[in-house]
Amino acid sequence: MSEIDAKNAIEFNGVSKSFDKRCVLNNLSFNVKEGTGYVLLGRSGTGKSVTLKLICGLLQPDAGSVKVAGVDITGMDSTALTPVRKQMGFLFQSAALFDSISVGANVAFALKRNTDKSSEEIHQRTQSVLESVGLGKEYDKMPSDLSGGMRKRAGLARALALEPSILLVDEPSAGLDPITSAEIDDLLLHVKQNNTTLVVVTHNIPSARVLGDRLAFLDNGIILAEGTAEELEQSEHQLVRDFMKSKQGG
Amino acid sequence: MAGAESLTGFAHFLVGIVINEDPKSKLASDGSPLLERIIGSVRGSIEWFGGLSLLGAQVIRECFRRPFEFGEVIRQVFEIGWRSTPLIILSGLAVGIVLSMHTRATLERFGAAAMIPTALAFALVKETGPLITGLLISGRVGAGIGAELGGMRVTEQIDALESLAVNSFKYLVFTRVVACALCLPLLTIIMDFSGMLGGFIAEAIISGSTLRLYFSQAFGSLAFADFIPATLKTVVFGLIIGGTSSFLGYNATGGAAGVGRAATQSVVFSSVLLILMNVILVKFIAFLFPVAGG
Numbered sequence: 001m002s003e004i005d006a007k008n009a010i011e012f013n014g015v016s017k018s019f020d021k022r023c024v025l026n027n028l029s030f031n032v033k034e035g036t037g038y039v040l041l042g043r044s045g046t047g048k049s050v051t052l053k054l055i056c057g058l059l060q061p062d063a064g065s066v067k068v069a070g071v072d073i074t075g076m077d078s079t080a081l082t083p084v085r086k087q088m089g090f091l092f093q094s095a096a097l098f099d100s101i102s103v104g105a106n107v108a109f110a111l112k113r114n115t116d117k118s119s120e121e122i123h124q125r126t127q128s129v130l131e132s133v134g135l136g137k138e139y140d141k142m143p144s145d146l147s148g149g150m151r152k153r154a155g156l157a158r159a160l161a162l163e164p165s166i167l168l169v170d171e172p173s174a175g176l177d178p179i180t181s182a183e184i185d186d187l188l189l190h191v192k193q194n195n196t197t198l199v200v201v202t203h204n205i206p207s208a209r210v211l212g213d214r215l216a217f218l219d220n221g222i223i224l225a226e227g228t229a230e231e232l233e234q235s236e237h238q239l240v241r242d243f244m245k246s247k248q249g250g
Numbered sequence: 251m252a253g254a255e256s257l258t259g260f261a262h263f264l265v266g267i268v269i270n271e272d273p274k275s276k277l278a279s280d281g282s283p284l285l286e287r288i289i290g291s292v293r294g295s296i297e298w299f300g301g302l303s304l305l306g307a308q309v310i311r312e313c314f315r316r317p318f319e320f321g322e323v324i325r326q327v328f329e330i331g332w333r334s335t336p337l338i339i340l341s342g343l344a345v346g347i348v349l350s351m352h353t354r355a356t357l358e359r360f361g362a363a364a365m366i367p368t369a370l371a372f373a374l375v376k377e378t379g380p381l382i383t384g385l386l387i388s389g390r391v392g393a394g395i396g397a398e399l400g401g402m403r404v405t406e407q408i409d410a411l412e413s414l415a416v417n418s419f420k421y422l423v424f425t426r427v428v429a430c431a432l433c434l435p436l437l438t439i440i441m442d443f444s445g446m447l448g449g450f451i452a453e454a455i456i457s458g459s460t461l462r463l464y465f466s467q468a469f470g471s472l473a474f475a476d477f478i479p480a481t482l483k484t485v486v487f488g489l490i491i492g493g494t495s496s497f498l499g500y501n502a503t504g505g506a507a508g509v510g511r512a513a514t515q516s517v518v519f520s521s522v523l524l525i526l527m528n529v530i531l532v533k534f535i536a537f538l539f540p541v542a543g544g
């Protein structure tokens with residue numbers, strides 16, 4: 001299937017979002033094709049996390065519409081969103097692990113709630129997902145006993161547990177050492193090759209190049225530049241070109 | 251959620267009058283004229299009650315929709331009810347002892363010391379038991395729910411629940427409100443009994459009354475119409491405690507400070523609402539059961 005006739009996994013049509021009269025997203029439109037990687041770049045506070053939350057229906061746009069897997073989710077309540085969310089995984093910027101249960105229970109929670117698997121199968125699946133993010137030994141640890149980077153990986157494991165067809169990841173490599181960060185990139189790349197749509201927020205340009213079929217640079221509520229990594233390097237905007245020159249992770 | 255903002259307005263307003271502590275109030279510091287401030291807080295209060303009523307309506311609607319979250323309701327009954335029993339028993343004993351001492355002092359003057367168990371039973375079952383249970387639980391459970399849900403909100407755990415296709419309102423708020431409504435009458439009964447037991451202990455020491463005599467005197471003249479409405483009204487107390495604290499926690503904003511605020515306000519608002527609601531309920535019960543009253 002060529003990229004042109006692939007279906008859109010995500011469509012934003014003229015989406016605006018303000019908080020207390022402060023406009024964060026202004027008439028934002030973009031599409032993400034099924035099975036591709038879309039990277040959101042931009043300085044902090046430009047609304048990247050807000051964009052991910054809009055895709056998951058955690059926030060509602062003030063104007064415009066959001067379509068996920070062909071379904072217009074604008075204005076849907078939690079119950080109506082359930083079938084859409086079952087196909088989605090979300091790694092939060094803060095990891096957002098449930099801090100009253102163990103790391104393993106966090107991952108198993110997603111499986112318990114949304115599958116008919118036996119507790120034996122759930123345990124095995126949880127263990128294997130945790131191993132894939134390098135946390136095979138932390139099954140019984142409490143989230144508060146993990147480092148920031150480990151929490152991030154546990155959050156990723158929870159998001160991956162249900163083998164989502166759309167994966168939203170917010171700064172996966174923030175707080176990780178370069179080696180683990182590269183491992184996570186490999187994992188995400190592997191996930192993408194299994195035909196999962198990826199939307200990744202990152203400040204790590206090397207990993208943006210690896211994961212992103214298309215990249216978008218958010219600034220002042222609009223997409224300042226969009227295209228492949230090579231296209232963004234040639235952008236007419238100095239800010240975008242400077243951003244793309246960055247080598248460091250983070 | 252709408253109401254979170256108005257809530258702050260009302261919070262300042264109520265906290266101001268109730269506990270006379272108004273730290274850097276938005277209402278006090280923005281220098282607007284008094285009238286505007288009063289209008290602001292009245293509007294805030296109305297919006298706040300609107301939000302709370304909406305929450306109540308949503309809880310009722312969720313009663314008829316799947317999933318029913320039985321497992322989580324049972325877990326909350328354990329957390330809220332079972333874990334509160336030591337507190338209730340201990341307080342009941344102490345209240346019973348004190349009440350019986352006061353009753354004795356009063357009734358002896360009229361030569362009616364034999365009436366002590368009856369008087370104590372009436373006092374406990376009809377008012378003191380339900381009200382003290384309500385206030386104790388609004389302290390222990392209200393603060394707990396406010397802080398727990400507030401913490402989950404500000405650390406995005408509620409968003410995380412939603413992202414895992416869980417209806418967070420149902421899973422967190424509905425289950426707690428239902429558990430509170432189920433637990434309060436049960437805890438009230440425990441409070442009544444331990445109060446009577448406390449009263450007996452005090453009496454046994456002073457007058458050497460026997461347990462059998464004491465309890466037959468106590469419950470001899472107590473009718474079901476005295477006991478049932480007064481105990482069932484605590485279902486409403488449970489709804490108030492669960493609803494108010496869940497509302498404040500679920501809509502908390504502003505980091506750790508916001509969580510602290512949600513916990514404090516949960517206790518303040520649920521106890522004040524409970525005391526006010528009690529007036530209406532007592533009046534209502536007296537209307538429905540003219541003989542029994544309260």
Ligand SMILES: Nc1ncnc2c1ncn2[C@@H]1O[C@H](COP(=O)(O)OP(=O)(O)O)[C@@H](O)[C@H]1O
Pocket residue numbers: 019024042043044045046047048049050051
């Ligand atoms: N729930 C919210 N309430 C109020 N303001 C918010 C909320 N979420 C995000 N914002 C504001 O929106 C802006 C964009 O936030 P965010 O999407 O987190 O930025 P980033 O691009 O760094 O991820 C910030 O100014 C933030 O303060």
Ligand SMILES: [Mg+2]
Pocket residue numbers: 045048049050093170
């Ligand atoms: Mg962010």
